[in-house]
Amino acid sequence: xxxxxxxxVESCIRTKLQNRFNPKVLQLINESHMHNVPKDSExxxxxxxxxxxxxxxxxxxxxxxxxxxLTDELKSGVHALSIVAKAPTQxxxxxxxxxxxxxxxxxK
Amino acid sequence: MxxxxxxxxxxxxxxxxxxxxxxxxxxxxSHIGKLVKGNKIVVFMKGNPQAPRCGFSxxxxxxxxxxxxxxxxxxxxxxxxxxxxxxxxxNWPTIPxxxxxxxxxxxxxxxxxxxxxxxxxxxxxxxTQEKPVA
Numbered sequence: 001x002x003x004x005x006x007x008x009v010e011s012c013i014r015t016k017l018q019n020r021f022n023p024k025v026l027q028l029i030n031e032s033h034m035h036n037v038p039k040d041s042e043x044x045x046x047x048x049x050x051x052x053x054x055x056x057x058x059x060x061x062x063x064x065x066x067x068x069x070l071t072d073e074l075k076s077g078v079h080a081l082s083i084v085a086k087a088p089t090q091x092x093x094x095x096x097x098x099x100x101x102x103x104x105x106x107x108k
Numbered sequence: 109m110x111x112x113x114x115x116x117x118x119x120x121x122x123x124x125x126x127x128x129x130x131x132x133x134x135x136x137x138s139h140i141g142k143l144v145k146g147n148k149i150v151v152f153m154k155g156n157p158q159a160p161r162c163g164f165s166x167x168x169x170x171x172x173x174x175x176x177x178x179x180x181x182x183x184x185x186x187x188x189x190x191x192x193x194x195x196x197x198x199n200w201p202t203i204p205x206x207x208x209x210x211x212x213x214x215x216x217x218x219x220x221x222x223x224x225x226x227x228x229x230x231x232x233x234x235x236t237q238e239k240p241v242a
Contacts, residue, residue, distance in 0.1 A: 060213075060214050
């Protein structure tokens with residue numbers, strides 16, 4: 001199996017989510033720079049995804065679906081994945097908040 | 109014939125044992141099973157509530173404090189078995205994790221959304237014996 005080379009993690013995640021959920025909105029934000037990791041790391045991401053599939057679906061189930069698609073990434077190098085998963089009827093084009101700042105626990 | 113029979117029986121016994129070897133037989137999993145029921149609200153986090161070591165864990169503590177919810181916290185950074193075990197227990201890949209009445213509620217994102225939508229009040233109230241004084 002090909003290893004997930006650095007730099008391609010973001011595009012791998014994007015492709016997987018695109019293919020699986022056919023999203024109306026898909027934003028992938030690399031928040032690794034906010035954490036105590038080497039420059040250009042791909043360890044901390046925020047996913048904003050709007051898909052018809054999430055209509056009427058409990059929040060926890062939406063998150064489980066997204067996590068399940070990204071199991072390999074979460075096991076290999078992706079350390080944090082913040083998820084905003086909404087149905088189109090719930091989506092407002094508001095600015096997405098940044099995740100909370102690191103408090104130093106990574107790598108411990 | 110007898111020996112073949114015996115082998116077959118031992119084989120199926122092993123398969124049965126394997127079948128029985130569920131999560132609860134794993135010491136860390138049964139330990140976590142007890143931990144999540146140790147309090148109405150149980151949080152698995154990085155650091156402790158006084159000094160969270162991760163922004164997401166800190167946010168969970170803040171939200172629960174806003175709701176004046178009493179909770180029990182376990183620091184996964186001091187126990188690698190717990191850190192890995194809790195992910196398997198809840199089938200959830202990240203920390204923090206929040207349990208209410210033994211049931212997995214979610215991580216930071218979900219708690220924040222439940223807080224904003226007002227649903228968290230209902231979840232916590234349902235699980236709090238003392239009703240808040242109006």
